[in-house]
Amino acid sequence: MAEDNTRPPSRRSLLGWGGAGLALGAAAAGGAVAMTRSGDEAVPAGDAGAAVPFHGAHQAGIATAVQDRLHFAAFDVRTDDREEFVQLLKDWTRAAARMTAGHTVGEGAHGGLAEAPPDDTGEALGLKPSRLTLTIGFGPSLFERFDLSGRRPKALVDLPKFPGDNLDKARSGGDLCVQACADDPQVAVHAIRNLARIGFGKVAVRWSQLGFGKTSSTTPDAQTPRNLFGFKDGTRNVSGQDTSALAQHVWVGEKDGPDWMAGGSYLVARRIRMNIETWDRTSLGEQEDVFGRDKGEGAPVGKAKEHDEPFLKAMKPDAHVRLAHPDANDGATLLRRGYSFTDGTDGLGRLDAGLFFLAYQRDVRTGFIPVQRNLARSDALNEYIQHVGSAVFAVPPGVRDKDDWWGRGLFTGEA
């Protein structure tokens, strides 16, 4: 199970250069610039096949340019044995480093003993790394275990009940989470599946969510994606390259405390169901009023271009953009990485679809909570959406090198 990055079958070998674009991912990962080199061709990291460096000051998968697909899983801890849990985190870290580089888990998916199931499940064989990132987070309930209550960050608060919430316990919470983002859904699913397998007996999947079609981007220059309501979403998102904005709004600072969280972030995950059918019967005028933008260009009310500075007062008082804007929330700014989801139909013939909202911030108390309070109270969009799942996690800083592991700071007390 050694960190053998050369043994076949390697998905990385299918790559050319990590190339210039990778610097974006590398910058996001704290400037630990790493390139993948196995050929002469230069391939920009924006290329769907490239590998995103796993090691760095921050975990990949936050400021990293948003990939196309998501498999997000929340786990419950099933062991009371601290050592066993720490070993799992180490095993997971090793597997994550291999998978994000395009390698198989353990001894691979074939060629081993005929009598034993292979270590790796095999469905990602022959696929590129697909910019897979794996990001771990620790839920509030984890801190009630293993004598960790003293290390629970103050910024990791339990979310208050917001008006209109209709939360399903079976889709909420979790002692820990892993966010898998990739440009190939098979690669993201493979990663979660293999981590779940390694975890059996120590952790159990509590719930998971597949996502497609990113609904916001951390590369504002690229075209802003649309949500399932057909509107551009995330026009004003934090850029993954804007280090000062990241430092101000996303990364936990050295003085924020606790020490082990410096360089980390806080994640809020919300499963937001959309009433697709009633929305589709809504007049264009109302749809645009609800958002405060036009549907075609995405320009704010009274403006011509998507990126024009919005004049909030021109929008209806309950327009979504107006209420969500930092100016309406004492400057509260979130880094959003949400995805659309469609889990078939709901038994009543309605599309079980919506937005799996993921937001990273430096402090939940000054990030998600004030914004959502504002929205839950009066957002016109509330008629068409319902929050049905909710979770919050402390996302530790990056895994620094091969000897480091997810959660080391939390469990050893060393930053």
Place this chain on the structure above:
Amino acid sequence: MRPARLSVVTAVATAAALTAVTGCTEKSDAKGGANSVSVTATDDKCEVSKKELSAGHVELAIENKGSKVTEVYILFPDDRIVSERENIGPGTKQRLTAEVRAGSYEIACKPGMKGDGIRQKITVTGGGKTAKRDPRLDKAVAAYRAYTQAQADETLPKAKVFTDAVRKGDLAAAKKAYADSRIGWERTEPVAESFGDIDPKVDVREDGLEEGQDLEKDWTGWHRLERALWQDKKIGKREKELATLLDKDLLDWQKRVGKAVITPTSMANGAKELLDEVATGKVTGEEERYSHTDLVDFKANVEGAEKSYELLKPVAAENDPKLTEELDKQFAALDKLLEKYREGGKDSYDFVSYDKVGKADRKELQDGVNALAEPLSKLAAAVVKSK
């Protein structure tokens, strides 16, 4: 009940490839010769004319000089059958032939066709050697074979309590005896399923029937009666016929269970399959959808898996001590979890009706099964690593 059992097929193929021994009971062109053995069977003896044979074609000339009908077997050290001849009447002669490779074997006579039989060890030398196996594994296989036989033997009278009640039209008594009648079967299900034809007769569920099969005519076995008792709440003529048919089919199982191909690998995989049964059919409540006695089956499946494991453990613990440590822990954890649902006394099989087990509790049971089944899937590898 699962429609296809890959690993059993694999196990059979593996066993065949490993031993390359053909049991052929009717080959008349090999009379006499150096490899002919006379077997004289009586009611308390099983005499053989020689105990050293050469590899290749072997012929047993059997004479039953006793007063009971007997049968004669050539057996591997783990009690697998190389070849057999049944129904040898008193005062009659029969021939039994087999192709045998070098190795140790036993010849067994079973007067009255019951029990382990009277054994004689024989040695076959020369020719290609069969792969040598750890004698502890042979012992484990023999013990497991005895276990599966005992489970079948004990099931028949329990099944009769159930079927008698059905025949009497006693709904309450039949319901009471139902789950208990299945325990032995559930403990050894992968072996029973390896025969292919018994399982669909006795343990098929409504949804296991094929297109064109008639629910009234073609559906037989425990679950058909389960539906009559719990859903239709009545016992008619057809149910009484089915009770008698169930007895007959279970008798067939009891008679054949000793002939199942069992290897250390199939034992280990069988243990995992028993957990798979729990994971796919019991946790969901599909198996006992009318009676909701799923937790009885659940318990029996786990017990059967634990039996296989305990027998293989001496070898597995040597090859992979971390694995057996984990398995000990997870078996104990799952047993403990099941205890929460036991309603009767310590060793009773009275469990909470599964329709009373909520979603969150079912999830906890599923998590427990996953925690055990994942390491259990590595048991076969830990066993074959043995030199």
